[in-house]
Amino acid sequence: MATGQQVAQPPADVPVPYTVTAAGLAAVAPAVRPGYRLVPVLVGRSTEPGTVAWVECPDWCIVHSPDRPTDKVGFLEDINHQGERAAMNFVPSRGDRVPVEVYLSQWPALDDEDRGQTYLAVDLDYEVCSYGRTAALSLADQMVAFAADVTRLAETLPDDSPTATVRSQADEALRRVREGGGR
Incomplete structure (x- = not known):
């Protein structure tokens, strides 16, 4: 992710994560399993701005932050959670x-x-x-x-x-x- 790039934020009254529908913003409120949290991950080709995907991340993972996406991955399959070394x-x-x-x-x-x-x-x-x-x-x-x-x-x-x-x-x-x- 380029330095200074910000995650597009929904209006304050829309819960995260959210998705865009024909009617506008709609909340997507998946249940998050105990021991996990939702984190943004920037996904897309290196030549494109990418899309923020919200994924479940184990609490022990130190790679992903709930506050900002990590470096861009090409595909969802490239997401790897890693604990403390x-x-x-x-x-x-x-x-x-x-x-x-x-x-x-x-x-x-x-x-x-x-x-x-x-x-x-x-x-x-x-x-x-x-x-x-x-x-x-x-x-x-x-x-x-x-x-x-x-x-x-x-x-x-x-x-x-x-x-x-x-x-x-x-x-x-x-x-x-x-x-x-x-x-």
């Missing part, structure tokens, strides 16, 4: 960081058997995998076991020397976290 970064000795992010995701208008299903998205270096509840809980169990292995192995390492002149990036990051600072 939890991230961890691996910093290899060479190259860029490898991010691992997890978040809730939902494609409400996708035309397949999982339409509207919420799942856990695991984004590993920009490759996204989808997990339903059972698979996500199994993944979490595997991660806990993996973390225990990492801890067990790390505890066998000799103590870090406080006078060491060369520290690994991971040691430095851990030091900052333990001191309560991010940088």
Whole structure:
């Protein structure tokens, strides 16, 4: 959506969402399920101004705002609800960081058997995998076991020397976290 573009607002006495009929503005008052809210989404080709569509959005979604449309999507099927991300970064000795992010995701208008299903998205270096509840809980169990292995192995390492002149990036990051600072 172009900066400064405003959503056309109906007269104050017309409830949102609304639609235009032959007789003028008419209220469309769909029931919104508990745990959802109506949000405006700008839909249309990039060469057209687009149309504001009001869609149900889960309360956990941080992408869409009830106050303004988000960036334009080409089709309703392109709407994706995403929750807050939890991230961890691996910093290899060479190259860029490898991010691992997890978040809730939902494609409400996708035309397949999982339409509207919420799942856990695991984004590993920009490759996204989808997990339903059972698979996500199994993944979490595997991660806990993996973390225990990492801890067990790390505890066998000799103590870090406080006078060491060369520290690994991971040691430095851990030091900052333990001191309560991010940088």
